[in-house]
Amino acid sequence: MEKRTIKLGILGLGTVGSGVAKILLETSKNINQKMKKKLELAKILDKDLTRxxxxEVPAEIMTDKPEEVLENPEIDIVIELIGGVNPAKDFMIRALKAKKHVVTANKEVMAKYGSDLLDLAEENGVDLYFEASVGGGIPIIRSLKESLTANKVEEIMGIVNGTTNYILTKMTQEGADFADALAEAQDLGYAEADPTADVDGYDAAYKLSILSAIAFGSRIDINDIYLEGISKVTQKDITYAKELNYVIKLLAIGKEVDGKIEARVHPTMIPNNHPLAAVNDSFNAVFVKGHAVGELMYYGRGAGSMPTGSAVVADVIDIARNIINDANGRIACSCYEEKELKSINEVVSKYYLRLQVIDRPGVLAAVSGILGNNGVSIESMIQKSKTENGVPLILVAHQVNEGNIQTALNEIDNLAEVKEISSLIRVEGEECY
Amino acid sequence: MEKRTIKLGILGLGTVGSGVAKILLETSKNINQKMKKKLELAKILDKDLTRxxxxEVPAEIMTDKPEEVLENPEIDIVIELIGGVNPAKDFMIRALKAKKHVVTANKEVMAKYGSDLLDLAEENGVDLYFEASVGGGIPIIRSLKESLTANKVEEIMGIVNGTTNYILTKMTQEGADFADALAEAQDLGYAEADPTADVDGYDAAYKLSILSAIAFGSRIDINDIYLEGISKVTQKDITYAKELNYVIKLLAIGKEVDGKIEARVHPTMIPNNHPLAAVNDSFNAVFVKGHAVGELMYYGRGAGSMPTGSAVVADVIDIARNIINDANGRIACSCYEEKELKSINEVVSKYYLRLQVIDRPGVLAAVSGILGNNGVSIESMIQKSKTENGVPLILVAHQVNEGNIQTALNEIDNLAEVKEISSLIRVEGEECY
Incomplete structure (x- = not known):
């Protein structure tokens, strides 16, 4: 007899797990209306049944024994919401091998082991969906897989970490220093006690790795992603950015240029009128440029119990529709190529430079001479009045290879008149306007 | 023997048709990589084969005989890009009855006859997809159908007409008058010689009808949508909006409140920091609020050959994946309810009012007395200095029923001190911040 319901098991009843359970329990009428079979939340695994x-979850569906989900013949879809690599990855492997479909919100596992897990899902004829692993409630992964299929994706630029966006927004709007903005984010629960994963860009790099694999059809080792966090972003640079009509955002950037891939996470200046510039506080957004669709942006809540739950349950419904139509594996494809990844020195970008120089005739000629000799041409310049530590010199350079800029900076650093190379920030996003 | 390719027929080789053909012909390698069967553009119908x-399209696939597409047993998917009701609707009906899947970019047909056509598709076991009918390249329809399925959608606000957005942007950024901005839009080809469909809001209403049906699961007759175009928006209102930190956009608004639906298209003031406020020129955007996902926005190119082509080809690929997996009808559902549509008088909104009054003591007391008696409370007020035509009085009223505002305005209009009720503009979007 054909089963009349599709049974679900959740692994981990933390923040996201609670959101998913809440959606499934409280809006089941709304969801089941859209389906030819009912969804039933059959089991929830959590290591602590007493907290x-x-x-409110019915006590009889709670368990602290993984096998009651992973080896439960009744369960069709396993929803992994434990986070981190262990034991989440092993649980996912066990579920896939038991021919259960898997939905996960786990960016770290998908970034590090997604390729193997997707192969394992395909071997077992089941689906592995992971919309919630990037951008919380924003449906960017399904869009790349299903809505932008006609496109060669040329560029992805994402604000994919809410913590750092919150910090940079506070620094920009309220003039806060990095340390104070971080402390505030920690107070509000946006940042962890150990903020490294967010602040140093690791979280964004996981997400960029996942997005790039789908967008460019080429897998990228997260260790090959160029990474710079936001801890060196100063109030001075934010102020000069304003003068130049830019804002500073931590962007995860992926591009395909002439068949080669760029993948980098770093503080970036973007023009005030770029759609990403208006993405503030803990909101996330992903900007995509496709050869046909042109510029596209998705904006929404990148974290939180219910937004992330929204993405997880959408995946569950999508898989359920596949089950109902016996169409699992419907959009899986072995369409990955090996595309070369550029080193950061090969990247072409515009650059913002801030130098501290000695107030002496000829210093500007020396600096601009070195830049010119290295093929770097200057788009705009601000020279500020003297401070006790010399004169700040702010330059924006036209598009050029990062290698050229770095060589020039080494030479500039050797000039006696240059006290300090204070900042180098890449500038993106103008070609859209 | 199983067919090795999926064959496509295009109806209409105009702007969008050319974009679709270009994508299919020039990027077929890229597309076919994602598919287990190849797509083949087999026939293109156009009434004029000589223009x-x-x-460049291979001459042998061009035809001016509809039956060579509609009755061609080889063709699996018919792509309708003629536009307008006739003969597009009849061609779609013939294709569906011949058990061909249909992709269309036709907002007018989908808004007026979508319900019947979707039923006809379901009866014939074929898919009818229409992503390109709203928002050009923006994948809003697939998102509502597949990515927001866990949500009760509470609100949709869309900038879905590029022409009017271009005009309002020019009026806002350059101080242009409506007539001049319209003329410029016509010069640039953004507006038709007869701009009625855009300027008076009909185009936006078609799109709102399509979006609302999916978002709220309730069909809305386009004649029941409250409609106000932008031709009465003045430079004065735009200037006062700026003073109040608002911008004016033509929004297509759908809401579900307590099981009742609102559907209206009108010039709307939204706060400067609302994500829709930064959507300028001919760009489109759709802002969605779901009970789980919270605020979400999609931004992109709402028209044009290639962006619209991107959406059309994505639908073709989606249907092809259904064909390959024998899963057509995968997300169709008969999940429509009959929800009551509110009249405009039942709508609750904030309001911007501009009156021209005589400079005489007591006039403000009289106006605010009438507002207060009708339950309208004032959030902010600007009184300007005297002009030759009296004194402009600008008020923003807190959220209240439109009926109350209209009753109050009737009474205010009867005051001897009030020379003119110059503008009434609804204000939306603050509850998000």
Whole structure:
């Protein structure tokens, strides 16, 4: 007899797990209306059955034994919401091998082991979906897989980490220093006690790795992604950025140029009128440029119990529709190529430079001479009045290879008149306007 | 023997048709990589086989005989890009009855006859997809159908007409008058010689009808959508909006409140920091609020050969994946309810009012007395200095029923001190911040 319901098991009843359970339990009528079979939340695994929770879950579906989900013949779809690599990855492998479909919100596992897990899913004839691993509630992964299929994706630029966007927004709008903005983010629960994963860009790099694999059809080792966090972004640079009509955002940038891939995460200046410039606080957004669709942007909540739950449950419904139509593996494809990854020195970008120089005739000639000799031409310049530590010199350079800029900076650093190379920030996003 | 290719027929080789053909012909390698069967553009119908075209199409696939597409047993998917109701609708019906899947970019047909056509597709076991009918390249329809399925959609606000957005942007950024901005839009080809469909909001209403049906699961007759175009928006209102930190956009608004639907298209003031406020020129955007996902926005090119082509070809690929997996009808559902549509008088909104009054003591007391008696409370007020035609009085009223505002305005209009009720503009979007 054909089963009349599709049974679900959740692994991990933390923040996201609670959101997913809440959606499934409280809006089941709304969801089941859209389906030819009912979804039923059959089991929830959590290591601690006694802790207080925000939602009420029927006691009989709770368990602390993984096998009651992973080896439960009734369960069709396993929803992994434990986070981190262990034991999440092993649980996912066990579920896939038991021919259960898997939905996950786990960016770290998907960035590090997604390729193998997707192969394992294909071997077992089941689906592995991971919309919630990037951008919380923003449906960027499904869009890349299903809505932008006609496009050669040329560029992805994402604000994919809410913590750093919150910090940079505070620094920009309220003049806060990095340390104070970080402390505020920690107070509000946006940043962890150890903020390294967010602040140093690792979280964004995981997400960029996942997005790039789909957008460019080429897998990127997360260790090959160029990474710079936001801890060196100063109030001075934010102020000069304003003068130049830019804002500073931590962007995860992926591009395909002439068959080669760029993948980098770093503080970036973008023009005030770029759609990403208006993405503030803990919001996320992903900007995509496709050869046919042109510029496209998705904006929304990149984290949180219910937004992330929204993405997880959408994946569950999508898989359920596949189950109902016996169409699992419908959009899987072995369409990956090996595309070469550029080193950071090969990247072409515009650059913002801030130098501290000695107030002496000829210093500007010396600096601009070195830049010119290295093929770097200057788009705009601000020279500020003297401070006790010399004169700040702010330059924006036209598009050029990073290698040229770095060579020039080495030479500039050797000039006696230059006290300090204070900042180098890449500038993106103008070609759209 | 199983067919090794999926064959496509295009109806209409105009702007969008050329974009679709270009994508299919020039990037077929890229597309076919993602598919287990090849797509083949087999026939293109156009009534004029001799006109000059932007793209080169093999002569042998061109035809001026509809039956060579509609009755061609080889063709699996018919792509309708003729536009307008006739003969597009009849061609779609013939294709569906011949059990061909249909992709269309036709907002007018989908808004007026979509319900019947979707039923006809379901009866014949074929898919009818229409992503390109709203928002050009922006994948809003697939998102509502597949990515926001866990949500009760509470609100949709769209900038879905590029022409009016271009005009309002010019009026806002350059101080242009409506007539001049319209003339410029016509020069640039953004506006038709007869701009009624855009300027008076009909185009936006078609799109709102399509979006609302999916978002709220309830069909809305386009004649029941409250409609106000932009031709009465003045430079004065735009200037006062700036003073109040608002911008004016033509929004297509759909809401579900307590099981009742609102559907209206009108010039709307939104706060400067609302994500829709930064959507300028001919760009489109759709802002969605779901009970789980929270605020979400999609931004991109709402028209044009290649962006619209991107959406059309994505639909073709989606249907092809269904064909390959024998899963057509995968997301179709008969999940429509009959939800009551509110009249405009039942709508709750904030309001911007501009009155021209005589400079006489007591006039403000009289106006605010009438507002207060009708339950309208004032959030902010600007009184300007005297002009030759009296004194402009600008008020923003807190959220209240439109009925109350209209009753109050009738009474205010009867005051001897009030020379003119110059503008009433609804204000939306603050509840998000």
């Amino acid at each position: 207080e929770r925000e939602i | 000059e075209r932007e793209i």
